[in-house]
Amino acid sequence: MKILIIKLRNIGDTLLITPLFENLKSHFGESTAIDVLVNEGTEGILPAQLIRKIYTLKRLDKKLQKLKGEIELLRAIRQEKYAMALSLTSGERSAFMSFISGAKMRIGFxxxxxxxxxxYTHNLKEKHQHTIENNLEALRVLNIPIITKKVQAAKAQESLNFAIPTNFIHLHLFSRWMFKALSDDFCAKIIDFITQTYAIECLLTCSNQQELEKLQSILNLSQNKPKFLNNLSLAEVSLLNSKALAFVGVDTAIMHLSAANNTPTFAFFGPSGAIHWGPWDNDLFTSTYTQKNGIQRMGKHLVYQESFPCVPCGRDGCEGSKKSDCLLTKLNEELALRTLKDFLDPLLLPLRGEKP
Structure with a gap:
């Protein structure tokens, strides 16, 4: 049994397809070959132990190279003679890839x-529910039992080139979409608040030059100078995160990775809706993100979001500005830090022999 799963989106989207793997193997047998097709640069988040083969779609600028690469990709997919193709991305490219696979059973949005x-032989429609649940619609339409909704991420071996602190909080304050970002000043306040309130180390990660420059600006505003790591692989960030006492960040792939590692996760949300994108608690089977906005929990994870009528808007910033006021000028910093304290107290105060 060969199954091809197609998800041509970003890193976080790719991670949230992983609950399908164990469900498919449980239904069709452990020998089931599960291959995936994802955008280049997102494959590092996937747990290799559950996948036979990963194809990557390269977004090349040069037309001849792009054409050659896509022809080779189509040929490789066609040669596998898949029995089933699950396309978890709405769009013509994913549909075409599903058709090219030659699979007799093709399921997609x-x-x-x-x-x-x-x-598609079986058509899906996105519902007003968590992205994980929408991905699992591909199994429901086939009457495949859903026995797990656990998200699983890649994780590096215990061989990083730096010493991981015994007790620390992992912060990743960036998204590839800067309209999901907090102000540099408030990020500095978060660092100082955690460091001074709990006398614990903050360890920050960033992934590219733009984020590094923003991080330098944050550190210039901070009274404390925490360690930071740039350009780790996704598997290395995952290993680091798995050893943290908690994670604090924004709506980003690393937030989803943290939740997959069962690390208590505090996330600031702006234009995105927690109902669709909130950090998923692997110990639960049903999402508890039911409000349009505001402060919400799912098990050990918490989303902080302002309760403005326009939130979430699903747009790339206010009036197309690439900046979101609900995360910047209109963010209730006092309430946000108080909520963060309520989240961290039960995790950190016992380390000092104090009661939450």
């Missing part, structure tokens, strides 16, 4: 283009 609509 119905594309808008008229020529692509007949491609």
């Amino acid at each position: 119905t594309p808008k283009t008229f020529w692509a609509k007949p491609i």
